Every structure is written in C-alpha cells, then in structure tokens.
Amino acid sequence: MSYPARLSAIIELFSGLPDAEKRETLIAYADQARMQEPREGEEFDLEDVRKDEECTDTVAIYLKLDASGGCRFRVGLGTRVQTLTRAMSSILCKGLEGSTPAEILEISADFVPRIVGADLVRQRSQTVYYLLNRMKGACRAWLLRERARLSEGGDPVDS
Amino acid sequence: MSIDSSYAHPEALVSTSWMADHLKDGGIRIIESNEDVLLYDVGHIPGAVHIDWQRDLQDHTVRDYITPEGFAALCSRNGITPETTCIFYGDKSNWWSCYALWVFRLFGHTKVKVMDGGRDKWIAEGRPLTREVPSYPVSVYPVPQRRLDTEIRAFYDDALARSKTGGPLVDVRSPGEFSGQVTHMPEYPQEGVLRGGHIPGAKSMPWKEAVNEDATFKSAAELSAIYAGKLGLKKEDGIIAYCRIGERSSHTWFVLHYLLGYPDVRNYDGSWTEWGNRVGAPIERTA
Numbered sequence: 001m002s003y004p005a006r007l008s009a010i011i012e013l014f015s016g017l018p019d020a021e022k023r024e025t026l027i028a029y030a031d032q033a034r035m036q037e038p039r040e041g042e043e044f045d046l047e048d049v050r051k052d053e054e055c056t057d058t059v060a061i062y063l064k065l066d067a068s069g070g071c072r073f074r075v076g077l078g079t080r081v082q083t084l085t086r087a088m089s090s091i092l093c094k095g096l097e098g099s100t101p102a103e104i105l106e107i108s109a110d111f112v113p114r115i116v117g118a119d120l121v122r123q124r125s126q127t128v129y130y131l132l133n134r135m136k137g138a139c140r141a142w143l144l145r146e147r148a149r150l151s152e153g154g155d156p157v158d159s
Numbered sequence: 160m161s162i163d164s165s166y167a168h169p170e171a172l173v174s175t176s177w178m179a180d181h182l183k184d185g186g187i188r189i190i191e192s193n194e195d196v197l198l199y200d201v202g203h204i205p206g207a208v209h210i211d212w213q214r215d216l217q218d219h220t221v222r223d224y225i226t227p228e229g230f231a232a233l234c235s236r237n238g239i240t241p242e243t244t245c246i247f248y249g250d251k252s253n254w255w256s257c258y259a260l261w262v263f264r265l266f267g268h269t270k271v272k273v274m275d276g277g278r279d280k281w282i283a284e285g286r287p288l289t290r291e292v293p294s295y296p297v298s299v300y301p302v303p304q305r306r307l308d309t310e311i312r313a314f315y316d317d318a319l320a321r322s323k324t325g326g327p328l329v330d331v332r333s334p335g336e337f338s339g340q341v342t343h344m345p346e347y348p349q350e351g352v353l354r355g356g357h358i359p360g361a362k363s364m365p366w367k368e369a370v371n372e373d374a375t376f377k378s379a380a381e382l383s384a385i386y387a388g389k390l391g392l393k394k395e396d397g398i399i400a401y402c403r404i405g406e407r408s409s410h411t412w413f414v415l416h417y418l419l420g421y422p423d424v425r426n427y428d429g430s431w432t433e434w435g436n437r438v439g440a441p442i443e444r445t446a
Binding site: 027082 | 195196201
C-alpha cells in the first residue's frame with residue numbers, strides 16, 4: 001500500500017522509533033492538536049461537526065480544497081477526547097495535506113498500528129481509526145457534492 | 160471537601176487537598192491508572208508512577224492477570240513493599256484506579272486507598288502536574304503466595320450459580336446495555352460483544368449512580384439509599400458485580416466493600432465480554 005508522501009514520511013519516522021520515543025513523539029503530536037483547529041476567519045468547503053453515539057466527545061472535521069484539488073483539514077476536538085486521538089488528528093492533518101479527496105478515500109487504515117505501536121492499539125483506544133473514517137467521510141461528501149455540481153454544468157475545482 | 164466519616168472505611172479514601180499536602184510522604188506510592196493510555200505522559204501528580212491496566216496488570220495470552228511473580232516484580236520496580244500505602248487515582252471517575260486497586264487486593268496488598276475525585280478533580284482545582292517520571296529504588300516485594308481469586312473475584316460459573324439461585328448479581332452497566340438495546344457503552348464503540356442483554360436475575364444499578372458531578376463518591380447516606388434502599392442489598396449477602404470488562408464493576412466493588420462495608424463482594428471481571436459471547440450462556444433482554 002502506498003500512502004501520500006507526507007503521511008508516508010510520518011509513518012517512516014514512527015516505524016523506526018523504539019517504543020519510548022514513539023510515545024514521546026505521539027505526545028508531541030498531541031500537544032500540537034490545538035494548532036490544527038480552525039482559525040479566525042478561515043472558510044471551508046465542508047464542515048462536519050458532530051458527536052457520534054460511540055464517541056466520548058465532539059469531533060469537528062473542516063475541509064478546504066485548494067485550487068489544485070488538494071485537501072487541507074482542520075480538526076476540532078472536545079476536551080474529553082483521548083490523547084492518542086489528539087495525536088492522530090495532528091498526524092492526519094499534516095500527513096493528508098495536499099492529497100486529493102479521491103486519494104484519501106483509497107488510504108488503508110493499516111498504517112495506524114505502525115504509528116501508534118501494537119501496545120497502544122487496544123480496547124478502549126480504537127478511536128484512533130475513527131478520525132481517518134471521519135476525514136474520509138468528509139471527502140466522500142465533498143466528492144458527491146462536487147459531482148452533483150458538475151452534472152449541473154459547474155466548472156471543476158482544478159480548472 | 161473532607162472525606163465522609165460515615166463511610167464504613169473512610170480511611171480508604173484521601174481527598175485531593177490531603178494528597179497535595181502529602182506528596183513527599185514516605186511510605187506511600189501515588190499510582191495513576193487511566194483508560195487514556197497516554198494521559199500519564201501528558202502530565203501527572205508529582206511523584207506518581209504509572210500502572211497500565213493492560214500492559215502491567217493483565218496477561219493477554221491467557222485472558223487473566225499477571226502471575227504472583229509478575230506482581231512482585233511490578234511492585235519492586237515501582238519501589239513498593241507490602242508496607243507501602245498505595246494511593247490510586249486516574250481518569251474516568253476513577254474506574255481504572257479502582258480496577259488497579261482491586262488487582263492489588265487480588266494479590267493480597269492491603270494498604271490501598273483511592274484519591275476521591277481522581278485526576279479530573281485534581282486538575283479542576285488547578286493543582287500541579289508534571290511530566291517528570293519519578294524513579295524509586297527497587298524494593299523487595301515477596302512473591303504473594305496466592306491470588307484472592309475466590310474471595311474478591313467471581314468467574315463465569317460463580318455468576319451462573321448466582322443467576323440460578325437468584326442471589327445478588329449487580330449489573331453496573333448503562334441502562335441501554337442492561338436492557339439489550341445496545342451492545343456498546345454510551346460514547347464508546349462496539350467492543351466485540353455478540354449479544355445484548357444481561358445475566359438472568361441481575362439487577363441494574365449503573366456505576367454512575369455512585370458518583371457526584373465532580374467524580375467524587377456520593378456520601379455514605381446517599382450510597383446506602385441506592386444500594387441498600389433501591390437495590391435491597393443486605394450485609395449478609397454475597398454480592399457479585401459485573402460490567403463489560405470489569406473496570407466499572409471494580410468501581411462498584413470499591414463502593415460496596417470499602418464505602419458501605421459489605422463484607423462479601425466479588426468482581427466478575429470476565430463480565431459481559433465473556434457472558435455475552437459465551438456459547439450456551441443464557442441471557443435476558445428487556446428491550
């Protein structure tokens with residue numbers, strides 16, 4: 001499975017780390033999660049803010065596409081969201097930046113254990129997969145909307 | 160707020176303010192146990208060690224707890240001796256700290272306490288956290304001769320016998336899980352349970368009934384009204400509590416045994432992930 005270049009670099013970084021450093025790096029990413037929140041004045045092509053029944057707190061996904069069709073995600077997380085999920089939000093925001101919605105939909109989640117480590121992928125920490133699913137959901141919704149728009153004669157995003 | 164002296168064992172609790180004043184006491188070890196696997200690394204009470212409910216306490220190759228030798232080694236590397244008073248705290252209203260405390264009791268460690276209100280209350284009060292991981296001299300902890308598996312732990316056969324005789328069996332999960340309407344905890348994903356419902360004859364009393372908004376335990380009078388009053392539990396009863404994987408029922412076990420003084424309370428840690436999936440295990444649904 002090939003991944004977008006930015007995500008691939010992060011996966012490679014984590015894959016080579018011993019467990020203790022992996023934890024430290026995850027904490028560093030978790031610390032940066034707030035930097036991935038939407039900023040004052042930013043506008044988005046799609047906003048998906050909700051608290052799902054199976055989640056501890058609200059997860060907000062914001063998607064903006066640039067002129068070449070590349071994605072930029074912002075993620076807002078409620079205060080009760082787990083540290084690992086915070087780390088994953090930073091990783092995914094950075095790793096998926098510039099990928100197209102279609103590329104993101106093709107990404108397999110099997111990279112998660114390589115980043116998080118087998119010790120931390122366990123019962124009660126499965127929400128690390130949830131964020132990728134939500135981001136894919138946003139991409140899927142955007143693509144559907146875009147197809148509908150094109151079928152009505154609109155111009156494609158990358159024209 | 161001070162600890163309610165009406166509890167059966169008020170000495171089993173310490174307040175956050177007491178904790179803050181005794182961080183450097185000799186003879187104690189502050190232990191953080193969380194559901195959030197990285198929360199300790201983000202910041203913890205100064206001097207606290209981390210005990211991970213899966214990595215440190217469980218043996219997944221047999222779905223059981225670590226061996227007595229493993230427990231002795233765990234205590235040794237954290238500088239704990241049989242004389243050390245272990246004070247547990249953590250996230251989720253102390254679910255996992257009660258679970259870790261219960262496992263310590265399983266191995267016969269008697270000097271155990273919980274910090275009332277747990278991690279959330281400590282933080283809400285603006286008390287200090289650190290990322291510095293403490294190091295304590297390795298101690299000598301004798302290998303426990305046995306685990307208290309028959310005294311404070313229940314197995315499937317115990318729960319089945321209780322179900323058949325109609326003895327006290329307390330289901331501490333959410334009402335939706337008890338009724339069989341859902342197969343997951345509120346706000347959690349499905350965790351691999353095939354059937355929804357409860358053990359026949361079990362009574363529902365969600366763990367949450369025992370705590371206040373700030374994660375502290377309710378008063379002795381309030382708890383008594385819930386467990387003796389609403390649920391009708393008697394001191395002479397042998398009580399079995401269960402949930403999904405044994406952590407919420409550890410919380411209730413602590414309440415019943417330490418705060419209300421029920422002498423015979425056991426935690427069925429196999430809980431619904433065993434019962435709900437087991438071939439031939441009868442269930443009831445009310446949904």
